[in-house]
C-alpha cells in the first residue's frame with residue numbers, strides 16, 4: 001500500500017486504534033507485553049495475540065495517517081506467525097518518527113471479563129511506556145468488563161497524542 005508522502009501538520013495530532021481477539025482455553029494471554037498469570041482463556045491469534053500492543057500500534061499509525069498494522073504485518077503472511085508484538089510496535093514507532101512525530105501520551109481501555117486485570121495495571125503501563133520511550137504517567141490504563149456479554153473476547157481501544165519532533 002502506498003501512503004501519501006506530503007508534509008503533514010499540525011504540531012499535535014490524535015490517533016485511535018482498536019483490536020479484538022477471540023479467547024479460548026489452551027492459549028496464552030499477553031497484554032501490553034505482559035504474560036497474564038493464571039488466565040483460563042488466552043488469545044487465538046496469528047501473532048502472539050497481544051491486543052494491547054496491536055491497538056497501540058494502530059493508534060500511532062492512524063495519528064500520522066499511515067494505515068494500520070495489517071498493511072505492514074499481514075496476518076496471511078507466514079513470516080509473521082507467532083510474531084512478538086513488541087517488534088511490531090518497534091517498527092511502527094520508527095515509521096511514526098520517520099513521519100516527524102513522536103507519542104506524548106496514550107490512553108488505553110481493555111474490555112475483558114476475566115481475569116481481574118487491576119493488579120497488572122502498573123506493570124502494563126510501565127511496559128507499554130518503556131516500549132514507547134514514555135514514562136509510566138504518560139500511559140493511562142483502564143479495564144472494563146463486558147458485563148458478561150462477551151466472555152470469550154478481549155477488546156482494546158487506544159487513543160494517542162502525537163507531537164512533531166523538534167529538529
Ligand code: C5P
Nearest residue numbers: 112113114115116117118143144145146
Ligand atoms: O466494567 P466494570 O465497570 O464492571 O469494571 C469494574 C472494575 O473492575 C473497574 O475498576 C476495572 O478496573 C476492574 N476490572 C478489572 N479487570 C477486568 C475488568 C474490570 O480489574 N478484567
Ligand code: MG
Nearest residue numbers: 144145146147
Ligand atoms: Mg461498568
